[in-house]
């Protein structure tokens with residue numbers, strides 16, 4: 001009798017452990033998987049330059065677009081779609097007049113990178129499986145303190161980038 005009771009306890013215990021493990025190992029595809037990138041890719045500041053741009057209007061910034069090695073190779077070979085592992089970074093700065101430089105020129109003409117706006121840092125990370133719902137790209141935005149943008153903001157990224165589906169959802173062209 002005690003042996004049966006022991007067996008019962010053992011079976012119930014094992015079943016409990018299996019049940020508690022099940023949600024972690026059997027995570028349904030696309031269910032709890034992250035849909036946005038929440039960590040800053042390391043080393044991005046040393047990546048090579050794809051191009052630069054200037055926004056007017058509400059953004060009113062200057063920006064550099066950088067690519068990791070996979071991105072740069074693909075850009076230079078003119079190959080689309082971008083391969084797995086591609087990461088494109090976009091850094092933005094407020095632009096400010098430089099008195100220091102203007103003194104040298106003898107007139108106001110120089111603008112340089114100033115403080116970081118709230119949309120300081122953005123990334124697009126290619127992982128076709130993980131980010132299947134957003135064209136294979138994981139979108140990310142961080143402020144100057146490394147704080148990720150609220151999910152509501154990140155939900156707006158792909159719907160707009162969809163406009164450039166023909167170039168694998170990437171607007172920026174490589175500037176030689």
Ligand code: HEC
Nearest residue numbers: 053090122123124139140141153154156157160170171172
């Ligand atoms: C209203 C449309 C729109 C929205 C919303 C938008 N983007 Fe973009 N994005 C653009 C355009 C247009 C460019 C090119 C801008 C330029 O070079 O002047 C761009 C450029 C980029 C680039 C550089 C690579 C490329 O595609 O040129 C990254 C990275 C990027 N956006 C990430 C994001 C992220 C992350 C979000 C969401 C937080 C986002 N974007 C939201 C339109 C949008």
